[in-house]
Amino acid sequence: MPDPNSSGAATPRVRFAPSPTGFLHVGSARTFIFNWLYARHNHGTMVLRLDDTDIERNTETSVQSIFEGLRWLGLDWDEEVKQSERLDLHRQAAAAIFAKGLAYRDFTPAHASDDEHSSSQGAWLFNPGMRELSREESGRRADAGEPFALRYRVPRGGGRILRFVDGVYGEQQKLADEVEDFALLRSDGMPTYHLASCVDDADLRISHIIRGQDHLTNTFKHLLIFEGLGAPTPQFAHLPLLMAPDGAKLSKRKHGPVVSVTTYRDAGFLPQAFINFLCLLGWSPKNDREFLSLDEIRDLFTLDGVNRANAVVNFTNDDPFDAKAVWLNAEHIRALPVDELSDNLRPFFEQAGFHPSPEKVLAVAPLIRERIKLLRDAVSAADFFFLDQLAPYDAAELIPQKGDAALARRVLETAQQVLAVTPFDHDSLDKALREAAASLGLKAGPMFQPIRVAVCGRKNAPPLFETMVVLGRDVCLDRIRQAEEGLRSLG
RNA sequence: GGCGCUAUCGUCUAGGGGUUAGGACGUGAGAUUCUCAAUCUUAAAACCCGGGUUCGAUUCCCGGUAGCGCUACCA
Helix, strand or coil: CCCCHHHCCCEEEECCCCCCCCCCCCHHHHHHHHHHHHHHHHHEEEEEEEECCCCCCCCHHHHHHHHHHHHCCCCCCEEEEEEEHHHHHHHHHHHHHCCCCEEEECCHHHHHHHHHHHHHHCCCCCHHHCCCCCHHHHHHHCCCCCEEEEEEECCCCCCCEEEEEECEEEEEEEEHCCCCCCCECCCCCCCCHHHHHHHHHHHHCCCCCEEHHHCCCCHHHHHHHHHHHHCCCCCEECCCCEECCCCCCCCCHHHHHEEEEEHHHHCCCCHHHHHHHHHHCCECCCCCCCCCCHHHHHHHHCCEECCCCCCCCCCHHHCCCHHHHHHHHHHHHCCCCCCHHHHHHHHHHHHCCCCCHHHHHHHHHHHHHCCCCCCCCHHHHHHHHHCCCCCCCCCHHHHCCCCCHHHHHHHHHHHHHHHHCCCHHHHHHHHHHHHHHHHHHCCCHHHHHHHHHHCCCCCCCCCHHHHHHHHCCCHHHHHHHHHHHHHHHHC
């Protein structure tokens, strides 16, 4: 146990304590990010604690997927502990609290107590019979092997007020009489969340507990546990919750994969964009800036900037991603150096069955960077760069707005002649093709569209000259020839 | 039911006793352009309701309402 007198820590110690009951939830990810920001902004220490005491629900695959999510975010931590390995510590702490008379054994069968709770009108606070059981009888029944839960003996009748100053919500207070005698140990001897969490926070000398607002009222219980432990009380800061558009708290069960960070990753969010988006949910730098790098956020981050109202993640059935998250991602994509963008793009191409060389990706990336919002969009935006044979398209698309098949054919014939002899660089192509247009008495639009469709297989594509340079002369000429044939078949 | 927290455009938010209530996303219109995108300009869009306090409240206080959270031998 830490020395209660040595609490005046210089640098903060924070922790992120996920319980491995599934994938990494966006709400958990945000809590992690805020803790990280607080730690790094204040040159403190970040502890990752796996709250894996719920053996019923915890799985190894869940542990893996949480680490996977955290690794993707790219934020580091300094220490790592597993709660399940500290069982002895938790039980000793429970014994110590019991020894001080601050807890009592409750022999009420678990189900029976449930019934009593639900039948009561107000909040269930305590069971007088058990709370007042004599030391002797309690000991006798325990020795006889009768199972019991250990409950905190919350101070009653003294008008005691529990208080703390929350880093986000300010002064908080509650009458101890309104706090129920919560369990410390279950009847199977396992510690409850409240006990394990506080014991570990105390033992790990956590100075700032930054967590979801769903724990705001639990904090009064935690105050009591720290007191029972004789440990210094950490600072608390609660974060507003993330809500779904339907008004409910974002949950795996109700809202499905949209609450998993892997969904964002797989769709092609950049981690820094995802972090940027999550930070803006409940926090503001208060300077009208929204597109921020991780370094900027870290430098700007303070608890003062955290607001108190829950935030809605605005997804729909049609679109699982908040429009602002998508926009931010597009911004971050554009801000990325080409080589980094290429590195991020390659896995998406690979997964789509394309295996372009790194050089090719590097050449393509600048042409599509302003045309994609998610990395996965790159596949459909750039497929024609990688295909040996263009997918079939409607030859009618080759015909410009005000024109006919004959015109389109003339354009493509001329283009072939020009491209056969023009150096394949942007400026030469630009000059030669514009001159060709003039010679045909055409404006740029009607001239370029047939070529673009011929070369890309669609009307909307990156700028024509850059595209042709990447594709190369042979491919361009070949595709234009094929387009001409298609046009002929059209009649 | 009890206790707690919260309330500014559709969404994320800034602001704060006197403001044309600011920004962003999204949406509409226009400009630019070889298409698309990007970019630029522009428009529509908000202080939950009722009482106080005050010369003046969206802002402070109280009440209501609504939403959320906690009220487990879940975390």
